[in-house]
Amino acid sequence: MDLLDRLVFAHRRLLAATCAGLAVLLLAAGLRGEDDTRRAVVVRDDLDAGTVLTTTHLRTVDLPVDAVPEHALASSDDAVGRALAGPVRAGEVVTDRRVVDARDLAGYGVEDPALATVRVSDPAVVSGLRVGDRVDVVAIDPHGESPPSVVAASAVVAVLPSATTADGVDDVVGLVAPSAAALAVATAGLEAGLTVIAT
Numbered sequence: 001m002d003l004l005d006r007l008v009f010a011h012r013r014l015l016a017a018t019c020a021g022l023a024v025l026l027l028a029a030g031l032r033g034e035d036d037t038r039r040a041v042v043v044r045d046d047l048d049a050g051t052v053l054t055t056t057h058l059r060t061v062d063l064p065v066d067a068v069p070e071h072a073l074a075s076s077d078d079a080v081g082r083a084l085a086g087p088v089r090a091g092e093v094v095t096d097r098r099v100v101d102a103r104d105l106a107g108y109g110v111e112d113p114a115l116a117t118v119r120v121s122d123p124a125v126v127s128g129l130r131v132g133d134r135v136d137v138v139a140i141d142p143h144g145e146s147p148p149s150v151v152a153a154s155a156v157v158a159v160l161p162s163a164t165t166a167d168g169v170d171d172v173v174g175l176v177a178p179s180a181a182a183l184a185v186a187t188a189g190l191e192a193g194l195t196v197i198a199t
Contacts, residue, residue, distance in 0.1 A: 036064060037062040037063060037064060039060060040062075040063050040068045040074060040093050041059075041060055042061055042092060043058060043094060044056070044057060045090045046087075046088070046089055046090050047088050048084070048160075052082070053082055053084065054081075058076045060074075060076060063093070073095065073096065079099055083099065084100075085158060086098065086160075100115075100159055110155075110176050110177060111178055112180075113177070113179070114179040115158065115174055116137075116176075116185040116186065118137055118175060118185060118194045118195075118196060119194065120171050120173055122195065123171065125195060126173060130157065130160075131159070132157060133198050134154045134155070134199045135154075135196040135199060136150045136199055137153075137175065137181075137185050137194055138151070138195050138196070138197055139151045139188040139194055151184045151185055151187075151194075152175070152177045152182070152184055154199060155181065158175060158176045159173070160173060
């Protein structure tokens with residue numbers, strides 16, 4: 001038995017323990033690598049507020065856990081058909097607060113919330129709004145027989161049009177308001193012009 005064999009034989013238990021320890025460390029590192037990623041939905045391109053998401057807007061990726069917000073969506077199905085609450089950049093993770101629909105109005109600080117829509121004829125008014133702004137909805141008598149009146153106070157801007165156009169086609173603003181105020185907005189819109197004033 002040469003010197004190397006004698007050394008191995010003499011320290012066989014230590015070597016066995018060392019090899020077992022290395023195997024455990026390697027296994028733990030591999031498992032940690034798998035657990036350190038999380039699936040998330042991200043947008044493919046820069047998108048404007050109010051964009052209704054489709055599968056072409058989205059992709060699903062695995063990201064480091066630290067890079068994924070707590071309430072990020074893990075499936076495109078949870079985002080498709082819903083409107084963006086604000087503008088997003090390509091690659092941005094989609095969370096539950098980045099999209100909005102009539103069934104998901106939690107988080108706006110409004111009691112008994114409902115989603116009201118207001119068609120604003122002046123593009124300058126729309127361009128000055130941001131998601132999260134508080135606004136008063138004002139009804140204006142088109143005949144000038146009645147003074148302007150506030151039909152909903154402190155509504156929260158939830159959805160902005162993706163663009164404003166000269167012909168006024170894409171000028172609808174989505175507002176979260178108490179359901180009674182949302183009904184008042186809808187009723188007033190049948191007879192009067194509506195605009196919003198930031199408060």
